[in-house]
Amino acid sequence: MRNLEFMLFAAVVVPLVAIAQGGAAPAAPQRAGATAMVKLQTAKGEPAGQAVLTAVPDGVEIVLNVEKLTPGLHGFHIHTNGSCAPGPDPSGKTIDFGAAGGHFDPAATARHGHPEHDAQRHAGDAPNLTADAQGKATLRYTNTMVTLVPGKTSVIGKALVVHADADDYKTNPAGNSGARVLCGVIEPARDAVVGSVAR
Ligand SMILES: [Cu+2]
Numbered sequence: 001m002r003n004l005e006f007m008l009f010a011a012v013v014v015p016l017v018a019i020a021q022g023g024a025a026p027a028a029p030q031r032a033g034a035t036a037m038v039k040l041q042t043a044k045g046e047p048a049g050q051a052v053l054t055a056v057p058d059g060v061e062i063v064l065n066v067e068k069l070t071p072g073l074h075g076f077h078i079h080t081n082g083s084c085a086p087g088p089d090p091s092g093k094t095i096d097f098g099a100a101g102g103h104f105d106p107a108a109t110a111r112h113g114h115p116e117h118d119a120q121r122h123a124g125d126a127p128n129l130t131a132d133a134q135g136k137a138t139l140r141y142t143n144t145m146v147t148l149v150p151g152k153t154s155v156i157g158k159a160l161v162v163h164a165d166a167d168d169y170k171t172n173p174a175g176n177s178g179a180r181v182l183c184g185v186i187e188p189a190r191d192a193v194v195g196s197v198a199r
Contacts, residue, residue, distance in 0.1 A: 037187055038160050048182050050064075058144050074129045075175050077126050080158060084099065106123055128166050157186065161180050
């Protein structure tokens with residue numbers, strides 16, 4: 001009766017183990033084309049552009065168009081909390097957009113790194129923006145470590161933050177990129193991401 005035992009094992013034990021490991025049933029496959037929107041603002045509450053996030057087969061494509069920056073490089077990340085209110089930095093000092101928390105790090109690496117060259121890093125790490133002489137910046141890139149479907153790696157309800165200075169892609173916790181100058185919360189758009197069942 002080995003076969004029957006095996007079938008029982010496969011039918012009962014394997015799904016239970018999967019649930020225990022993931023804390024939930026395995027995530028539904030990501031729906032290609034699901035989108036999320038972000039309206040970014042300055043610390044004074046002025047509108048400063050937007051981003052559109054789209055589910056793609058290898059992650060989430062982020063297309064960002066922002067303004068009101070100083071010319072040059074600016075660190076840009078996904079932060080853990082969906083709030084752009086003032087709040088404490090790691091030292092406890094209240095800063096603009098501090099309530100957004102640190103960089104989104106669902107794998108708990110506690111390591112800031114290069115968005116392309118480091119495997120062990122915050123999922124929210126991203127390439128620098130380059131603002132032109134008018135302070136406008138655009139970026140299109142795909143983050144392969146995040147999703148738009150409910151689950152540990154989902155960025156729905158997180159925040160996008162642009163910093164005052166360039167990200168050096170190595171210094172913890174935020175690449176030495178200075179003050180937070182733009183922020184916006186990632187909100188589902190269209191019929192994107194509600195519910196965990198792919199239809
Ligand atoms: Cu940041």
